[in-house]
Amino acid sequence: MIAILPIFIMLLIIGILIMLYRIIIISNRKFITSNQVYVILSGYFILLLVSLGIFIVNPYPESSVLSEKLDTENIPGMYSMFYDVTEEGIPIDEFEDYKENEWKFEFSGETLQLQFSGDETYDLPIIIQRKGLMDETLEVVVYSSPSSVGNIDLSSMIRPSEVRLLGGNVLEINEPSNSIDVVSFKQEFIFNQFSKDANEDEVFFGPRIEIGESLVYIRIPNGVQIDAVDYLEIEYVN
Amino acid sequence: MSLTKIGFSDLVRRQYLFKLRAYSGVFTTLMVLQALGILFSVLGGNSSGTWSTKVEITVSFYSAEQVIMFTMLWIFISAILITTKAYREDDFTFVTNRKSNNLANGLFLITASLIGGLTSYLSGFLIKVIMRFFNGNYLAVSGLPSTWFELFSGIVALLLLMLLLSMLGYLIGNIVQLHKVFIVLLPVLFIGFLSLANNLGDGKLGTNIFSFYFAEASILIFTVKVITTSTLLFIFSLIISSRQEVRL
Numbered sequence: 001m002i003a004i005l006p007i008f009i010m011l012l013i014i015g016i017l018i019m020l021y022r023i024i025i026i027s028n029r030k031f032i033t034s035n036q037v038y039v040i041l042s043g044y045f046i047l048l049l050v051s052l053g054i055f056i057v058n059p060y061p062e063s064s065v066l067s068e069k070l071d072t073e074n075i076p077g078m079y080s081m082f083y084d085v086t087e088e089g090i091p092i093d094e095f096e097d098y099k100e101n102e103w104k105f106e107f108s109g110e111t112l113q114l115q116f117s118g119d120e121t122y123d124l125p126i127i128i129q130r131k132g133l134m135d136e137t138l139e140v141v142v143y144s145s146p147s148s149v150g151n152i153d154l155s156s157m158i159r160p161s162e163v164r165l166l167g168g169n170v171l172e173i174n175e176p177s178n179s180i181d182v183v184s185f186k187q188e189f190i191f192n193q194f195s196k197d198a199n200e201d202e203v204f205f206g207p208r209i210e211i212g213e214s215l216v217y218i219r220i221p222n223g224v225q226i227d228a229v230d231y232l233e234i235e236y237v238n
Numbered sequence: 239m240s241l242t243k244i245g246f247s248d249l250v251r252r253q254y255l256f257k258l259r260a261y262s263g264v265f266t267t268l269m270v271l272q273a274l275g276i277l278f279s280v281l282g283g284n285s286s287g288t289w290s291t292k293v294e295i296t297v298s299f300y301s302a303e304q305v306i307m308f309t310m311l312w313i314f315i316s317a318i319l320i321t322t323k324a325y326r327e328d329d330f331t332f333v334t335n336r337k338s339n340n341l342a343n344g345l346f347l348i349t350a351s352l353i354g355g356l357t358s359y360l361s362g363f364l365i366k367v368i369m370r371f372f373n374g375n376y377l378a379v380s381g382l383p384s385t386w387f388e389l390f391s392g393i394v395a396l397l398l399l400m401l402l403l404s405m406l407g408y409l410i411g412n413i414v415q416l417h418k419v420f421i422v423l424l425p426v427l428f429i430g431f432l433s434l435a436n437n438l439g440d441g442k443l444g445t446n447i448f449s450f451y452f453a454e455a456s457i458l459i460f461t462v463k464v465i466t467t468s469t470l471l472f473i474f475s476l477i478i479s480s481r482q483e484v485r486l
Binding site for chain 2: 055178212
């Protein structure tokens with residue numbers, strides 16, 4: 001079944017444009033001579049050429065242009081990484097490239113309370129590994145996947161996660177809110193048709209957005225109990 | 239009766255120059271529509287957003303697509319309107335025949351396609367420059383042709399697309415001039431054809447027709463396809479136009 005509504009809307013738009021067209025033509029005949037029309041058209045053309053000149057001679061300042069490209073095809077999402085480590089048994093060291101930051105704290109308590117300061121509506125994946133009895137340190141590593149728009153890396157605009165040990169037994173994981181507004185130019189559909197790098201989805205929906213996610217990996221001394229709010233997605237590995 | 243004898247090509251040339259003056263309103267409409275398209279593009283750029291625990295990204299993306307779409311509609315409607323009675327009356331200022339009139343119209347439509355295609359392409363730069371000075375947000379450059387060949391191909395394809403639509407509009411205009419019943423019949427046939435194309439061969443007929451032009455990755459083959467189709471459409475217009483009643 002074909003969708004009649006878009007066709008109807010298209011015919012309606014054509015009808016409205018024809019009416020608009022006739023109004024302009026009638027006004028044109030009354031108020032402007034053909035010579036004046038061509039003078040205005042030449043002015044318009046010059047304005048467009050000047051825009052092209054400005055665009056070439058005075059491009060966007062480098063400080064406001066992001067141009068570092070990423071190969072987003074092979075970057076794992078943090079939830080798939082979470083699954084790989086906890087279910088498939090893949091060592092976390094395999095994901096060294098995505099390490100964002102790491103911390104080490106002295107810890108001698110029996111219970112570690114996990115606190116998350118960030119958007120509570122999303123599960124932050126946390127993997128906990130127990131270490132040997134004699135080791136009285138907490139090791140926290142935050143992994144993160146990069147954010148990108150149309151494969152342009154936005155990492156430089158994102159504040160990294162912070163981890164602190166409060167009062168000796170409260171581990172606070174802070175995900176600062178990063179709100180990024182980006183302007184991007186979508187290549188016109190006709191140019192994509194002959195582009196080798198053209199992505200069909202981008203032609204219709206604009207540049208692809210890859211959103212960065214975090215995963216927290218914590219190594220704790222053996223025997224330490226974990227006390228955490230229930231919206232954190234915690235899994236244990238040996 | 240005219241005592242001056244002029245050659246056929248000279249007649250076509252004179253008629254073409256006359257039409258450029260007489261149909262100047264067509265270009266006023268072009269400028270008005272493109273100004274609207276630029277305004278809509280700048281004020282209402284599309285945006286999309288997504289978020290995670292870590293980051294919220296909103297992307298506003300801009301392009302000259304709205305201007306191009308408006309220009310495509312403009313050339314299509316212009317081509318229909320120059321076949322209407324009001325415009326045809328102007329042709330009788332000249333000692334003319336159907337053939338020279340149609341050729342002059344064809345030349346006018348080629349000129350209009352060139353002007354429409356070039357200005358719609360260049361309007362993209364005007365939009366980018368406006369955004370450059372009025373939007374301080376970070377810019378992720380991803381929407382520019384990466385090679386000169388891509389740029390050249392895009393401009394050629396845009397001009398050809400305008401030409402194709404103008405010839406299609408001209409054919410439709412000539413069909414409608416045969417009998418007013420086609421004003422209703424053509425949209426009905428169009429919807430019927432879409433429905434048929436959707437049902438035949440699991441809907442692949444419509445897709446194949448679309449892909450014939452818009453999935454063609456070679457600019458050379460695309461050019462051959464569009465010029466051949468445009469020529470055929472124009473020949474059909476000539477044939478139909480020759481069947482119209484003669485003004486005495």
